[in-house]
Amino acid sequence: MTISHIDDDEPPEHRRYAEYLRALGSVAETDEAGLLAVVLRDEDQGMAEAAVNQHLERRAAEQLTGPGFPGWAVMMATVVDNRAFLVRRLREWTLLRSLALDEPWSEEELLTASDWFQRTVTTTLLVTSPAALRLLAERGRTRRVRNAASRRSCPPRGA
Structure with missing residues (x-):
């Protein structure tokens, strides 16, 4: 992934955040875990987690009641395993799925x-x-x- 430098006045982490969101928005399912891992290795952990959270929110909402959600959630849990906020948000999306599908x-x-x-x-x-x-x-x-x-x-x- 290459980071474009359009506006020199814009902080570099803002440019990286925007680029991460663009890349995550079009990533193939087979490459998603790898790209998420790359994003989470960014030096600015707050920005990286914000980008991953935005992706998590979008993808969870898209597939909430679909058959692909459980497998995707397992992949996400593996990628975000030591980041408390992301772990909690993924757990809550999983609970929301249970409520939506009338599961326990x-x-x-x-x-x-x-x-x-x-x-x-x-x-x-x-x-x-x-x-x-x-x-x-x-x-x-x-x-x-x-x-x-x-x-x-x-x-x-x-x-």
Whole structure:
């Protein structure tokens, strides 16, 4: 991968970030793990993890309920194995898949998940689990989550 130098005033890590996102956006599935490993070896770990997270978010959303998600998640887990934020975000996407496909999940997983995750559960139409929405309506971490989950689990009368 070559990094283009278009704007000399732009910090080099910004250029690398943009180039990483372009490369990750078009990487072949067979080359994805290798490219992610290259990105994560960048000297600016914050920037590298941000680029990998953006890729993780995009790819997870694209294949969330598809048959390729489990294999992709295993590959991602191997690549990000020692990066706490990326590991947690991948785990939360996997939990979101379980909720969307009505697969087993635990109350503890749902209640200890991040604010981002709890908000996502209350806003995505892929999650229709009455039990999950009720749990978040009663015990979600923030008032925003509890209110949104309440609206989804108990629609207003006449609606």
